[in-house]
Amino acid sequence: MKIRIVPIIIVLLTYAVLQILISTGFLNPYWQQIIGFAGIMTISALGLNIIYGYTGQFSLGHAAFYGIGAYTSALITKSFPHLGLFGFILSFFAAGIVVALIAFLIGMPILRLKSDYLGIATLGLGIIVKVVFDNADAVIPKLGGSRGMGGIAHFTNFPWIFFMTVAAVIIVRNFVYSTVGRACISIREDEIAAESVGIDTTRYKTMGFVLGCVFAGIAGVLYAHLYAFLHPSNFDFLKSIDVLLIVVLGGLGSISGTIVAAIGWTFLLEGLRVLLPPQILDWRLVIYPLLLIVVMILRPRGLFGGKEFKFLKG
Amino acid sequence: MTYFLQQLINGLQLGFVYALIALGYTMVYGIVRLINFAHGDVFMIGAYLGFFAIGSFHLPFPLALAFAMAGCAVLGMAIERIAYKPLRSAPKIAALITAMGVSLFLEYFTSLNFVFGPNYLAFPIPFKVTVYQVGGLSISTIQIIVFATAIILLVILQYIVQKTKIGMAMRAVSYDKETASLMGINVNMVISLTFGIGSAMAGAGGVLYGVAYPQINPFMGIMPGLKSFVAAVLGGIGSIPGAMLGALIMGVVETMSSAFISSTMRDAIAFSILILVLLFKPTGLLGKKGSEKV
Numbered sequence: 279m280k281i282r283i284v285p286i287i288i289v290l291l292t293y294a295v296l297q298i299l300i301s302t303g304f305l306n307p308y309w310q311q312i313i314g315f316a317g318i319m320t321i322s323a324l325g326l327n328i329i330y331g332y333t334g335q336f337s338l339g340h341a342a343f344y345g346i347g348a349y350t351s352a353l354i355t356k357s358f359p360h361l362g363l364f365g366f367i368l369s370f371f372a373a374g375i376v377v378a379l380i381a382f383l384i385g386m387p388i389l390r391l392k393s394d395y396l397g398i399a400t401l402g403l404g405i406i407v408k409v410v411f412d413n414a415d416a417v418i419p420k421l422g423g424s425r426g427m428g429g430i431a432h433f434t435n436f437p438w439i440f441f442m443t444v445a446a447v448i449i450v451r452n453f454v455y456s457t458v459g460r461a462c463i464s465i466r467e468d469e470i471a472a473e474s475v476g477i478d479t480t481r482y483k484t485m486g487f488v489l490g491c492v493f494a495g496i497a498g499v500l501y502a503h504l505y506a507f508l509h510p511s512n513f514d515f516l517k518s519i520d521v522l523l524i525v526v527l528g529g530l531g532s533i534s535g536t537i538v539a540a541i542g543w544t545f546l547l548e549g550l551r552v553l554l555p556p557q558i559l560d561w562r563l564v565i566y567p568l569l570l571i572v573v574m575i576l577r578p579r580g581l582f583g584g585k586e587f588k589f590l591k592g
Numbered sequence: 593m594t595y596f597l598q599q600l601i602n603g604l605q606l607g608f609v610y611a612l613i614a615l616g617y618t619m620v621y622g623i624v625r626l627i628n629f630a631h632g633d634v635f636m637i638g639a640y641l642g643f644f645a646i647g648s649f650h651l652p653f654p655l656a657l658a659f660a661m662a663g664c665a666v667l668g669m670a671i672e673r674i675a676y677k678p679l680r681s682a683p684k685i686a687a688l689i690t691a692m693g694v695s696l697f698l699e700y701f702t703s704l705n706f707v708f709g710p711n712y713l714a715f716p717i718p719f720k721v722t723v724y725q726v727g728g729l730s731i732s733t734i735q736i737i738v739f740a741t742a743i744i745l746l747v748i749l750q751y752i753v754q755k756t757k758i759g760m761a762m763r764a765v766s767y768d769k770e771t772a773s774l775m776g777i778n779v780n781m782v783i784s785l786t787f788g789i790g791s792a793m794a795g796a797g798g799v800l801y802g803v804a805y806p807q808i809n810p811f812m813g814i815m816p817g818l819k820s821f822v823a824a825v826l827g828g829i830g831s832i833p834g835a836m837l838g839a840l841i842m843g844v845v846e847t848m849s850s851a852f853i854s855s856t857m858r859d860a861i862a863f864s865i866l867i868l869v870l871l872f873k874p875t876g877l878l879g880k881k882g883s884e885k886v
Contacts, residue, residue, distance in 0.1 A: 388867070391874055394627065398825045399870050401818075402863035409860035515818065519692055526689045560704055567696035571675055574690040578682030 293440050300436050310436060312548050314504045317439035318497045320540040321446045323524040324533065325493025330522070331530040332454060333486035334466030336393045339400035340494050340521045342407035343381060345513030347373040347495025348502040349411065349421060352430045355503065356420060359431065366433040370499050377495030378488050385487040389480070404518050411510035426509040434504035442500060446493060450533055453489065462486045463531070494521075527573065529580030534587040539580075594728040599851045600844060605735050605804060607843025608742035612797030613820035614827070614835040615749065616668075616790030622766040622830035623786045625684060629691040630671060632817015633698035634791045638664045638798025639715065639808045640708055646718045653718045657741065660799045661792040668791025669784045677780075695817075703810040712809045715802035738800050745796055746836060749789070753832060762786055766830065815859075819846070822866050828879025837877060 296313070299305045305313070326340045351369035358365045388399050415423030422428070453459045461482040464472040473479050502508055524543050528535030546569075550562040577583070613635050620628045641663045645656035675694050679687040703710040723732045753759040764772040765782045773779045801816065802808050819842055827838025845865055849858040869877065 387871055391870060394829065395825065395870055395874055395876075397627075398822060399867050402822065402866050405818075405863050406860045406867075409857060413856055523689060523692065526685050530683075530685070560700075563700040564697060564704065567693040567700070570693035571690050571697070574686050574693065575675070575678045578679055578686035 289444055293437075296440070297436060311504065312544060313436065314434060314439050314500070316541045316544040317443040318501050318504070319521070319524060319544055320443050320537055321500070322494050322497035322521050323528070323536045323540045324446050324450045325490040325497070326521050326525045327490075327528075327531070327533065327536045328450060328453065328462075328486055328493065329490035331525055331532070331536070332459065332466060333462040333483060333490075334393075334469075335389060335483060335487060336397040337400040337487070337490075338397045338515070338518050338522065339402075339404035339407070340491075341513045341515070341517035342404040343377050343491040343494040344498040344501070344517065344521075345407060345411060345508075345510070346380060347377050347498030348508055348513070349414070349427070349498075350376045350495075351499035352427055352502040352508055353418070353420060355431055355433070356427075356429065363433065366431070366503065370496065373495045373499045374492050378492050381488045381491035382484060385484045385491075386480075389483045389487060401515060401518075404513075404515055408510050408514045411513060422508070424510060426507055428507045430502055430506045430508070432503060432506055434500045439500060439504075442496065446496070447533060447537065450493075454533070458482060458485060466531075523570065527570070527580055529582035529584055531584050532580070532582040532586055534585070535580055535582030538582065595851075598729050599847050601729065601731065601735060602851075603844030603847035604840060605738050605843070606847055607840035608738055609797050609801050609804065610816065610820045610823050610843050611836045611839035612742055612745065612793045612800070613816060614824040614839040615746075615832060616794045617821050618824040618827075618829055618832060618835035619762075619786050619790045621824070623762065623783055624676070624680070624687075626676060626687050626691065627821065628676075628787075628790075629688070629817070630694035630698060631790070631794055632813035632815075632820070633695050634664050634668055634671075634813075635794040635798045635801070635817060635820075636808070636810060636813030637667060637698065637702070638795030639802040639812065640702070640798075641795065642799035642802050643713060643715055643808060647716045651718075653737070656718060657796055657799050660795040662795075664795025664798070665788040665792040668787040668794075672784060672787040699810050699813070708810055710810060712807045715806040715808050717803055717806065734804055738804055741796065741800060745793060749793065750832065752789070758782070758785065819862070822863065825876055826866055826869055828876030831876070831878045831880070834876055834878035 296305075300310055322340065322344055325343075326337065329335050329337045329340075350373040351366075354369040354372050355361075355365045358368075361368065384403060388396065388403070391399055411421075412424045414421040415425065420427070454463075461472070461477050462485075464475075464477060465479050465482060465486075469479055520543075524539045525536055527543065528537070528539030547562070547566060550565060551559070554562055554565075573581070613631065616631050616634070617628060620626060620631070638660045641660040642656050645651045645659040646653070649656075649659075651659060671694055675690050676687055679690060702708045717734070719733060719737070721733045723730050751759075753762060761772070761777045761782050762785070764775065764777060765779055765786075769779055772782075797816075798813075801812075820839060823838035823842040824835045825838070826841060827834030827836070829835075842862060846858050846862050849855075849861040853861060873879070
């Protein structure tokens with residue numbers, strides 16, 4: 279395995295710079311949280327990129343797994359507060375396992391549907407999961423249901439966000455240029471042709487789907503312990519659309535595009551909040567979709583259109 | 593038993609409104625293979641147009657309906673011209689995201705204070721409402737008007753699509769766009785017209801929804817739009833009878849689940865049924881089984 283020195287140095291430098299800005303108080307807690315969201319959206323979007331950008335499976339239910347990860351981990355850290363940081367790390371594994379299991383069980387029957395129908399089925403799944411979240415407190419009162427779940431410990435800080443995001447990028451990049459990744463790409467390109475050269479499409483589609491959903495779950499864990507309050511309305515269809523937006527905006531099948539789009543999108547929404555004078559602050563949510571439409575018309579293949587930064591190529 | 597029939601009537605009322613919206617989805621998908629996410633918001637604009645027609649201009653119901661339908665037709669055609677036409681040769685997903693952008697824009701723009709404002713408004717009912725008791729069931733004028741209007745519009749649409757030349761053109765373009773243009777059909781005009789008719793139907797749906805459930809607000813189109821879209825897929829996307837069937841099923845299932853099981857779980861139940869149907873009939877109930885050419 280080639281150890282590329284230059285990217286490693288750049289990553290460590292970026293971390294150092296940002297960490298200094300945070301520790302000296304230059305970046306106040308508000309911006310720290312925004313950076314946190316940017317990292318979380320990046321991880322979640324990378325997951326959807328695996329499912330849709332690389333394997334070609336149109337999934338509109340990504341937020342459901344994001345939510346499952348968030349609620350599972352929050353339940354663990356709230357139920358075992360004496361475990362402290364170890365409990366947090368444990369909750370990652372718990373969330374990952376639960377999400378993987380559900381994604382596997384649901385993926386097996388659903389992934390045989392074709393593109394638009396798969397989108398509908400995953401959309402329906404997302405709504406069903408949201409209704410489950412709304413009523414979850416009937417079964418497990420701690421989960422809060424539609425009253426929301428609060429009082430979660432703030433374990434997520436900048437080092438966690440940064441290094442988990444970097445780890446996610448490394449995992450996705452290695453996945454894409456591996457045998458499994460190439461099988462998935464072939465499924466996206468032409469499923470029938472892939473089958474006829476002997477690729478077990480069901481197996482690889484499920485693998486891609488499960489991996490992508492686990493990414494969403496991990497992002498959910500970080501989110502739960504950053505925002506410290508969970509409400510089912512944060513995990514609905516509109517949230518799935520947000521992630522889809524980011525993946526398409528960045529360019530399907532481009533890791534660099536997803537990273538840039540996720541960070542850019544988070545800062546765009548916040549930047550508009552800062553830039554616009556208070557009288558027309560409501561216009562923030564009008565300008566955002568207009569920008570979206572303009573970008574889509576001008577660059578329909580997304581910002582990066584399938585290209586990658588050099589250091590991410592294999 | 594009467595409770596069951598009563599809920600069936602309520603369900604059909606909802607189903608007919610969904611049918612009007614679902615038709616727009618299915619017609620547009622059939623012709624340009626695009627899921628027009630902005631359609632639910634055209635429905636919302638229809639409700640507001642009806643609100644102004646009845647409340648401010650004091651138009652009688654048929655004129656208000658016509659006003660809303662015309663306004664929505666223009667809106668739908670404008671959206672198509674501005675946002676979707678440039679992307680006709682682009683990957684489908686780009687048009688989908690643009691549709692979402694249009695949807696968000698319509699919702700948030702109309703919720704600005706100088707437009708419609710974000711609050712719920714009460715929809716004025718332009719005719720006298722009486723509740724008739726028929727054999728233990730209550731049927732109100734509202735339900736009769738909803739049924740009658742929806743059925744008339746659906747029959748007119750079916751006539752246009754099946755019996756007129758323009759309908760034949762629409763069917764031809766949805767079958768094979770390139771060949772249709774070779775046969776001398778003005779594809780751009782047909783596509784615009786399809787959007788126009790679909791949007792007019794949604795506008796009518798909006799007015800009827802306002803009459804039946806008299807609270808309107810800029811975000812009212814999200815859930816009905818979603819459910820109508822699901823209904824169109826349930827019936828087989830691209831099939832007009834399928835959209836009607838799917839919508840009636842969705843309306844009845846939703847109302848029945850709300851009445852007999854639990855109103856918080858009704859969405860989950862409706863969508864679970866959708867997933868089950870898709871697993872057994874992947875192209876929907878009346879969908880055509882497409883054969884894949886290799």
